Amino acid sequence: MTVNCKGTLIDLATPKVMGILNITPDSFFDGGKYKNETDILYQVEKMLFEGATFIDVGAYSSRPGAKHITEEEELQRIVPVIDLLIKNFPEIIISVDTFRSKVAKETVNSGAAIINDISGGKMDDKMFETVANLQVPYILMHMLGTPQNMQMNPVYEDVIKEIISFFAAQIFKLHQLKLNDIIIDVGFGFGKTINHNFEILKNLSLFKSLDTPILAGISRKSMLYKTLDISAQEALNATTSANTIALLNGANVLRVHDVKEAIEAVNIVKQISL
Known part of the structure; x- marks a missing residue:
């Protein structure tokens, strides 16, 4: 189970960790924290040192109710950061968190290796064709609605069945395009x-039927801190617990704010999988 990142084959049979770098002013946990080159480089160096295989850079906040920004503003935020990271960490594998095909194309041309699309191709009808032409790994996410309305009243008859059906249809389209x-x-x-x-977390192993690697992005999310009546800042232990459950249920990539703790979870779970 490998993905080809700019000529480097990454084996996801052993779970990998993706560190989050939000360069948005309004993300739910670390919005506005990494505003200048020094802060950005320090954080990325820390995540790479702690064992992150991928760094996921996002310039559009997708928290519930987030402010919509233009394509131009997203590019103005993100392209200089990609240039900065590649200059300072030539071997870095950058994932770009975007649902826009133009941003995908320009960031890959700048050196990004993966496109991470929260809309799963639903918010830009050119995205699938673009990533197929670029021939880069594509993270296909399920979202009901848009970041502006997704949490208003999400309803499913069978949440697992409906999400699997969504993935099956979208994966078929991507395979038709030779991605x-x-x-x-x-x-x-x-x-x-x-x-x-x-x-979904309890039944994550059911998604293995799709025969694709599974990414789990649970880090410090409201499902954890609201359940425990704490803040996102206090949800590191809850995140590690949830990440461990995800790994036991087949997750191949953990997308996290806290790399060291995620790597520890991977290494502990690995011991019972030997």
């Missing part, structure tokens, strides 16, 4: 209630 390096992300917190999220 094979696909990673699925069930989209914890994206158009799901807390109960939906925990049902």
Whole structure:
């Protein structure tokens, strides 16, 4: 189970960790924290040192109710950061968190290796064609609605069945376009209630039937801190617990704010999988 990142084959049979770098002013946990080159370089160096295989850079906040920004503003935020990271960390594998095909194309041309699309191709009808032409790994996420309305009243008859059906249809379209390096992300917190999220986490292994690597993005999300009546800042231990459950249920990539703790979870779970 490998993905080809700019000529480097990454084996996801052993779970990998993706560190989050939000360069948005309004993300739910670390919005506005990394505003200048020094802060950005320090944080990325820390995540790479702690064992992150991928760094996921996002310039558009997808928290519930987030402010919409233009394509131009997204590019103005993100391209200089990609240039900065590649200059300072030539071997870095950058994932770009975007649902826009133009941003995908320009960031890959700048050196990004993966496109991480929260909309799963639903918010830009040119995205699938673009990533197929670029031939980069594509993270296909499920979201009900848009970041502006996804949490208003998410309803499913059968949340697991409906998300699997969505993935099956989208994966078929991508395969028709000759794109094979696909990673699925069930989209914890994206158009799901807390109960939906925990049902998905409990049944994550069912998504292995799609025969693609699974990414779990649970880090410090409201499904954890609201359940425990704490803040996102206090939810590191809850995140590690949820990440461990995800790993036991087949997750191949953990997308996290806290790399060291995620790597520890991977290494502990690895011991019972030997």
